[in-house]
Amino acid sequence: MGLRRTVVAAVAVLALAGVVTGLVSGAFATAASRGLHASGLWVDGGAPTVAPGTFDQPPATPTPSSSPSRAGLPRPVLPAATASRVPSADAVAARVDAVDAQEMGGRFSAEVADLRTGEVLYRHRAGSPAIPASTTKLLTSAAALSLLGPEHVFTTDVVRAGAGRIVLVGGGDPYLAGRTPADGAPAAASLPALAAATATALRKAGTTEVTLGYDDSLFSGPAWNPRWPAGYADQVTPVSALWVDEGRTAGVSPGPRVEDPAGEAARAFAKALEKRGVEVTRTREAEAPASAPRLARVTSPPLEQVVQRLLLASDNDAAEVLLRQVALAADAEGSTAAGTRAVRRTLDRLGVWPDDARLADGSGLARETRVPADALVDLLRLAADPDHPELRAVLTGLPVAGVEGSLRHRYTDEASRAGRGLVRGKTGTLTGVHALAGYLRTQDGTQLAYAFLVNDATDDYAAKLWLDRVSAALSRCGC
Known part of the structure; x- marks a missing residue:
């Protein structure tokens, strides 16, 4: 692969992984290096594992933006969707079903949807409320961004x-x-x-x-x-x-x-x-x-940077503070109870809070919280909607598989390695509870929003491995 093609491919992978989003000066080089290693384009002492020509495609025509970039901050970078058709629901379901879920035990709920059109491509108990663990932070963050705005400072x-x-x-x-x-x-x-x-x-x-x-x-x-x-x-x-x-x-x-x-x-x-x-x-x-x-x-x-940092590290402390800030923004007292009410009302106003869901804290540590997988997918799609740019940090703060944050040391086995650099997701982990919700780019250029919630797992390690493998399987989809 020639030097020019290597550089173009490297830039493409960084954009796909989204690792340039939300990074501060001085951290870019480290994150970029990890992103290239994760995607296989940079291998110390060896050849790239990505086939030559994978990213050879005509450059996209820049789209003028009506709003200038905020001083000192890059614009949010999301994986580019190059496919114009909606994937086959049967093909997506086949990908999910091919990943063995029996070893982890328990039960799971899941939904996968096309991020662009919203068409649901896979559902399994998607409307049944389940313990979401730390994917709860997506709800708290979205409510804070909606009420306070991404430029708000404390x-x-x-x-x-x-x-x-x-x-x-x-x-x-x-x-x-x-x-x-x-x-x-x-x-x-x-x-x-x-x-x-x-x-x-x-x-x-x-x-x-x-x-x-x-x-x-x-x-x-x-x-x-x-x-x-x-x-x-x-x-x-x-x-x-x-x-x-x-x-x-x-x-x-x-x-x-x-x-x-x-x-x-x-x-x-x-x-x-x-x-x-x-x-x-x-x-x-x-x-x-x-x-x-x-x-x-x-x-x-700015709050958008706070949210990105919070989601990247799955920060319980910051999430609980934001919950209190949500309460204050809703003109209530700054308590946990008022915060959970304000989050529910805000998400209900945004059209993504189901009547049978429950919220007990801002971080997801409380097992009393119950949220269905389809509500998380609805929220992710809303954050990608051009009509809601204030929510964009919900997406740009998601860790990149195998690269950063709570996903940095995952996607390591042969069955999940393909997802490195292409899957972004918010993790959730309690004993017997494992979750992953985010978005990914498939092999044929489609963006998919997904949420997988595993409850009552009898093998915690197997449950985490299943989440990595099933999302990686979707990233390989030529559907």
Whole structure:
């Protein structure tokens, strides 16, 4: 394969995999390399595994866009659909049925539809509500994007509460960071930036000594969902409108969490202030006066980037914060109960919430949630609809099979490897529950939306393997 053809093919695969979507500066090269390896176009010390000519086709004519790209952000990139006909339902069903589901046990529900036309190509118990596990995050994210808009940002403020008194006010930023993000890391508001701005404002006022209050009253209700077992304490932090690094003491999840996220955030902020020459004599919980003047503020990245980061890593903590933000956006109190009601009403307004579905949290940890596969497919199709560009991050945030996020280390056996770089999906995993919902590009250029929900699996590993294999089988479809 000549150099020019290799480059064209590489670009094609990156576009198909969507790995350029939502990536920040410095992370592109790593993700692109993984994408090329996953698709077989880049093999260390060997020849590509993709047959020459696979991607040789006339270049598409660029389509003018009526809306310019937002400054500093690439346009969302989705796999290009090149097929003009709808696949055969019989051929799609044959692909699914050929993947043995007996070994995993339990039962599954599924739907596959043409992403362009919406024509349903495969159904199996698709209307029966099932435990969706972390595919619930698709619902939470879509509701947040619909109510708040993809450009919405979350703020963390410092206000003056009197002579020598300041208050750190949490605004429900799920990714407020304790350190300045390193080059190549996801963008985030940080305590060091907030401390620097606060110290500058205090010095201008001639103040070098303060008492620090902290206000996390934006959210209400229990910080811990009573439907979560105590054993989930390493999976999610008690929800707070003010925390740093999601309250993770080791910086990873699963992992240990702080018991008082807001208090820990305030103590970290006090240390950051002291490094900048401001002495903090006392730190305590406080309520910021409504009329208190603002000294400093940091803002999160736009919501679409928050959603992309959340979906890529299947982030329970961020999902639960977004659930509270959905409640507030619906003019309700910032509680879990109000959040689940607001998500249901928002999705019902969008036409994708069935009457018999139930929602118990924002992350999918609660087993009481029940959602049918066809509702997830309807949501994915809505996110691809040109009339709903505000929902596009629901698609662009999906991990790429074998490349990134929660799908990076999957699709490794011979029966699923074909899906690497071509399948995008949101995973869902609880004991006995495994799910995958997303979209893919078939061998003949069609885009398919799909949702597979496995409940009561007797072999968890076999269930996960079945999801990889059945979605990979669809990606090989010349249907």
